[in-house]
Amino acid sequence: MSKENKSRYALLGALSYAPMSGYDLKKFMEGSTSNFWNESYAQIYPMLKQLTNEGLTVSHTERQEGRPERHVYALTDKGWEELRRWLAEPAERQVERNELLLKLFFGTRVSVATNIEHIQRYRGLVAGSLQQFEGIEATIKTQYAENPELPYWLITLSYGKHISQALLNWCDETINILQKQQEAEKAGTPS
């Protein structure tokens, strides 16, 4: 119940696309889910062993000339079952920490200019993400036009676009507010 390790499901899910090695899994996530899910090798390799112990995956070894061996993992029927069970369960909503907001909450302790800089820098990052999302969208729409997974990929991208656009608006509004405050301060804060 309650607390389940979610790395398991990220791996099971990825393996439902195709059998993969730990190395492949990392690359796969970097190229697809990295904006909302990532795992490090230090999580992947031990977890793959555990999944195999639990009978959710099976592995076989591919020998290659002049390269290290590949340990390729594939879902078992039990693995598919466990993946589907998790997918049918409602997602938990996590309260995520936001360092920028924490700083702004203590905004009066530093100059208005400092706070504006933080937000401007953040705006740049978000604008970059948005562009990235739009690039990916255009690419996969043509490249995977016939792929039945496409609609779901687009849904996750759309999430990113909506959030990014909202953040850009918030940045602009907020910078505006703070700039007005800055001018008022310069003018000499009349009682």
Add this chain to the structure above:
Amino acid sequence: MSKENKSRYALLGALSYAPMSGYDLKKFMEGSTSNFWNESYAQIYPMLKQLTNEGLTVSHTERQEGRPERHVYALTDKGWEELRRWLAEPAERQVERNELLLKLFFGTRVSVATNIEHIQRYRGLVAGSLQQFEGIEATIKTQYAENPELPYWLITLSYGKHISQALLNWCDETINILQKQQEAEKAGTPS
């Protein structure tokens, strides 16, 4: 450099409002920053000791009749300095995990109806948050009208409102897309 423990700064920041005990700090965060920052007692109490060892805070004990003692912590000059140093530094952008998107990324493994349910449930949660934000906004705008911190509090609330609204739009759009897909499936997926 690089990796600094941020709980420190959450506590230093909170103590910049007023001297507080560990218990107070928890309540303070619950009532103000809980939507973007929270700490548990198990983090707060040891951290307060550490901050005192480092000379960033000082503590004194208040004895009370029929109640446990209160250990009240206050910022030292060095503590203020450290807080300001951190506030002037740019915030790190963390890649946050999103379980809902992870499930949707594997959406084809379950029925369209299941995915729609997830999003509908999520929509309800977001709508609740948005309402909560609007309630708090109205309250503090009148209750703290003259407080110089108010603009920054409103900025963090505005962030929440922008995000929530964007999420509602995404939910509606996405539910729509999936419902159309569902109808197409029922109609018998013509080639």
Add this chain to the structure above:
DNA sequence: CGTGTCATGTAATCAGTTACATGATTCA
């Protein structure tokens, strides 16, 4: 000749949650 990729993994550390332990008072 150095960097990057392929490929596996472990050890140490740090961060964070949950459970445990205590005990008086107040309120319904």
Add this chain to the structure above:
DNA sequence: TGAATCATGTAACTGATTACATGACACG
């Protein structure tokens, strides 16, 4: 009588990152 609040803390555990270790090949 039982739950909630006040108030402090520790221990055990889980989760996640960083650093370490190895070694061949390809590319510029």
